[in-house]
Amino acid sequence: MDWLSFTLITTLIKIVGLCFVAILGLVSYTVYAERRVSAIIQDRVGPNRVGLPLTLLGFKKDVSFLGLFQPLADGIKFILKEDFTPAHVKKFYFWLAPALCLVPALLTCAVLPFGSSITIPWNGSERTIPLVIANLNVGPLFVFAIASLGVYGIVLAGWSSNSKYPFFGSVRSTSQMISYEISLGLSLVPVLLVMGELNLVTISQQQSEHGWNLLPYSLRDGFDLNRWLLLIPLGLAFVTFVIAMFAETNRLPFDLPECETELVGGYHTEYSSMKFALFFMGEYAAMIVGSGITVTLFLGGWSLPLGLDNYLPKGTVWVGLLHTAVFFSKLIAFLIFFIWVRWTLPRFRYDQLMRLGWIWMFEICLANVLLTAGILWYIS
Amino acid sequence: MGTLNGYLLVSGLLFTIGLTGVMVRRNIIIIFMCLELMLSAANLTLVAFSRFGLVNGLPNHHGQLLVFFTITVAAAEVAVGLAIIVALYRAKQTVHVEDLKSLGG
Amino acid sequence: MLLFGVGVVVNRNPVASALCLVVSFVGLASLFISLDAHFLGIIQILVYTGAVMVLFLFIIMLLDLKEEARRALNAWAVAGGAVVALCLVGTLLHVLGTFPKGEATLPPLVVPEGQTYEDTKALGTLLFTEYVFHVQVIGLLLLGATVGVVALSKKEASK
Numbered sequence: 001m002d003w004l005s006f007t008l009i010t011t012l013i014k015i016v017g018l019c020f021v022a023i024l025g026l027v028s029y030t031v032y033a034e035r036r037v038s039a040i041i042q043d044r045v046g047p048n049r050v051g052l053p054l055t056l057l058g059f060k061k062d063v064s065f066l067g068l069f070q071p072l073a074d075g076i077k078f079i080l081k082e083d084f085t086p087a088h089v090k091k092f093y094f095w096l097a098p099a100l101c102l103v104p105a106l107l108t109c110a111v112l113p114f115g116s117s118i119t120i121p122w123n124g125s126e127r128t129i130p131l132v133i134a135n136l137n138v139g140p141l142f143v144f145a146i147a148s149l150g151v152y153g154i155v156l157a158g159w160s161s162n163s164k165y166p167f168f169g170s171v172r173s174t175s176q177m178i179s180y181e182i183s184l185g186l187s188l189v190p191v192l193l194v195m196g197e198l199n200l201v202t203i204s205q206q207q208s209e210h211g212w213n214l215l216p217y218s219l220r221d222g223f224d225l226n227r228w229l230l231l232i233p234l235g236l237a238f239v240t241f242v243i244a245m246f247a248e249t250n251r252l253p254f255d256l257p258e259c260e261t262e263l264v265g266g267y268h269t270e271y272s273s274m275k276f277a278l279f280f281m282g283e284y285a286a287m288i289v290g291s292g293i294t295v296t297l298f299l300g301g302w303s304l305p306l307g308l309d310n311y312l313p314k315g316t317v318w319v320g321l322l323h324t325a326v327f328f329s330k331l332i333a334f335l336i337f338f339i340w341v342r343w344t345l346p347r348f349r350y351d352q353l354m355r356l357g358w359i360w361m362f363e364i365c366l367a368n369v370l371l372t373a374g375i376l377w378y379i380s
Numbered sequence: 381m382g383t384l385n386g387y388l389l390v391s392g393l394l395f396t397i398g399l400t401g402v403m404v405r406r407n408i409i410i411i412f413m414c415l416e417l418m419l420s421a422a423n424l425t426l427v428a429f430s431r432f433g434l435v436n437g438l439p440n441h442h443g444q445l446l447v448f449f450t451i452t453v454a455a456a457e458v459a460v461g462l463a464i465i466v467a468l469y470r471a472k473q474t475v476h477v478e479d480l481k482s483l484g485g
Numbered sequence: 486m487l488l489f490g491v492g493v494v495v496n497r498n499p500v501a502s503a504l505c506l507v508v509s510f511v512g513l514a515s516l517f518i519s520l521d522a523h524f525l526g527i528i529q530i531l532v533y534t535g536a537v538m539v540l541f542l543f544i545i546m547l548l549d550l551k552e553e554a555r556r557a558l559n560a561w562a563v564a565g566g567a568v569v570a571l572c573l574v575g576t577l578l579h580v581l582g583t584f585p586k587g588e589a590t591l592p593p594l595v596v597p598e599g600q601t602y603e604d605t606k607a608l609g610t611l612l613f614t615e616y617v618f619h620v621q622v623i624g625l626l627l628l629g630a631t632v633g634v635v636a637l638s639k640k641e642a643s644k
Contacts, residue, residue, distance in 0.1 A: 093500075136523070137523060137603050137604075137605060138523055138524055138527050138605055141524070141527045141528070141531065142527055144531055144535070145527045145528075145530040145531040145534075145535060146530070148530075148531060148534070148535030148536070148539075149530070149534060149535065151535075151539055152504075152507070152539070152542075155539065155542050155543070155546070156504075158546075159500065159542075159546055167546075170546075171543070171546065171547070174539060174542075174543050175543070178536065178539060178540070178543075181535070181536075198605055382590075383589060383590050384586065384589050385581050385584065387516070387520070388577075388581055388584075389577065389581055390516070392573070392574075392577040392581075393574070393577070394509075394513075395573070396570050396573045396574055396577070397570075399566075399569060399570065399573065400566045400567070400569065400570040403562055403565055403566035403569060404562055404563050404566040406562075407499060409499055409541065409544065409545060410499060410502050412541075413502060413503065413506050413541060416506070416533070416537065417506065417509065420510065420513050420529075420533070423513075423525075423529075424513060424516060424517070427516075427517055427520050427522050427525060428520060430520075430522070431520040431521055431522065432589055432592065434592055438602070438607070439520075439521060439522070439604070441604070441607050441608055441611050442611070444522055444524075444525055444604070444608060445608060445611060445612060445616055447522075447525055448525065448528065448608065448612070449619065449623060451525075451528060451529065451532050451533070452532075452623050452626075452627070453623070453626065454532075454533075454537070455532050455536065455537055456626055456627050456630035457630075458537045458540060458541075459540070459630055459631075459634050460630050460633050460634055460637075462540055462541070462544050463633070463634040463637040463638055464637060465544065466544060466547070466548070466637075466638070467637050467638070469548050475548065
């Protein structure tokens with residue numbers, strides 16, 4: 001088997017594995033986690049029943065596994081429900097919108113490095129597989145470009161539904177996403193300035209060697225005052241980036257596009273069954289990819305803390321798998337943080353949201369870019 | 381991939397489509413969109429020539445920078461233009477250029 | 486891509502027109518990327534499809550433009566448009582037919598040993614050395630545009 005088909009096959013495996021197995025699997029279990037964590041926060045129990053229905057087969061008790069089969073049951077429910085299309089909608093766009101919502105979110109995960117690299121013997125020679133689908137030189141820009149396409153799904157959903165609550169929801173969502181995209185992009189500039197690199201793979205690699213961006217200490221390099229000084233703008237960038245990302249993914253405290261008390265369900269009010277589920281999956285997939293980007297840029301991606309990777313053999317299968325596991329555990333920790341915030345903070349009012357976005361976030365991000373450039377200039 | 385002529389043909393056709401749209405359509409927003417189409421067509425020509433006219437084996441980056449500036453200016457132009465259209469719509473309740481004849485006397 | 490370009494002109498519904506334009510721009514971006522201009526391709530998607538077209542859609546929806554009534558198209562305009570289009574296509578075909586350099590296929594990039602071609606880095610370096618004055622002018626232009634837009638929309642509000 002030649003080099004090309006080998007690359008093709010491994011890439012296909014990576015795409016299927018990451019996009020469909022990992023991300024969509026994570027989506028369904030994030031929904032489950034959302035319900036369980038919210039239940040814990042509100043001192044309830046949450047869904048803990050669905051398991052193997054052994055009583056159907058004549059056993060005495062069901063096995064519930066803490067309700068871990070709940071996502072499966074939800075999925076079956078969504079597929080089996082009646083797919084109802086209201087008469088007053090614009091059909092074509094009504095069908096197009098949910099797909100447009102999910103696809104960009106899944107596309108962006110192409111540039112996420114979810115592990116270092118694996119070297120396996122193949123036909124007598126050693127082959128190294130980088131654990132990223134597309135190693136682009138414009139990684140973060142690609143993510144922004146594709147993620148900004150996600151807004152079309154929401155706009156079209158609101159418009160084609162042809163009724164007023166979805167329309168309000170989509171108008172809100174559009175202006176919110178446009179406003180916060182600026183802060184999102186600007187808050188990344190300090191990181192890119194410090195790293196001097198637009199390639200997410202190289203960014204992860206550097207962090208694994210010299211310590212994370214938010215934990216700039218590695219056992220090999222020792223203490224470096226300059227890097228701790230850079231922690232000020234990087235920390236600020238982290239905070240602004242996370243806030244902007246909350247707004248981009250329409251999560252509480254910024255979930256005005258679908259704020260139930262005012263807008264019924266927001267832009268997906270008119271949707272039912274699997275089309276509604278696609279919106280839901282799109283939202284959670286965007287959340288997961290956003291967490292992935294945050295983890296990659298600020299929390300070292302797949303690397304162990306304190307530069308421990310320098311002492312591990314490079315490229316072996318086990319180390320590669322360990323790195324993947326590290327990446328996903330960081331991702332899951334961040335997702336739980338997402339959920340935690342959702343059930344802790346109240347919702348903003350719309351004018352407050354816009355003021356925060358344009359007057360505070362935007363200016364802080366701009367000042368942060370200047371600060372970073374100043375510190376870098378001072379250091380060099 | 382294609383030849384330089386292929387890229388130029390695509391660019392030229394896009395430009396033609398845009399120009400025809402500007403002349404035929406009467407909806408000011410669509411006219412505006414056609415203008416964007418024409419700008420982009422010009423950008424394609426620039427990028428194509430920059431890629432085919434290599435300097436020391438690398439694309440001619442000056443051409444690409446011109447495209448960068450074009451995109452920036454186009455974005456600013458869209459913002460201003462749309463603001464004007466909104467103001468116009470509020471004043472006249474129409475987006476058809478044929479209805480905007482008040483200067484025609 | 487061209488088909489969707491035509492769609493922009495032909496569609497009566499402004500939203501459909503705008504979506505055709507979006508697809509057309511994505512196609513254009515892919516052409517940029519096929520010409521090794523990765524940065525420009527991404528910027529094209531980011532600025533045009535991500536921001537400009539969303540703005541267009543937003544305005545179309547805000548003004549709540551319905552499908553255009555089938556009003557009689559101005560015959561002169563259609564005739565003129567057709568004539569101009571035909572002339573342009575004719576000129577285009579003639580010029581491209583007599584342009585020997587146009588037959589060149591994509592020349593390979595020559596990259597120094599041990600390096601990869603990074604157009605973003607090259608563009609950035611050029612942008613902030615040779616073109617730094619232009620960047621400042623553009624910045625000023627953007628500032629002017631921002632102020633202009635705010636002024637335009639404020640005037641209406643205070644009425």
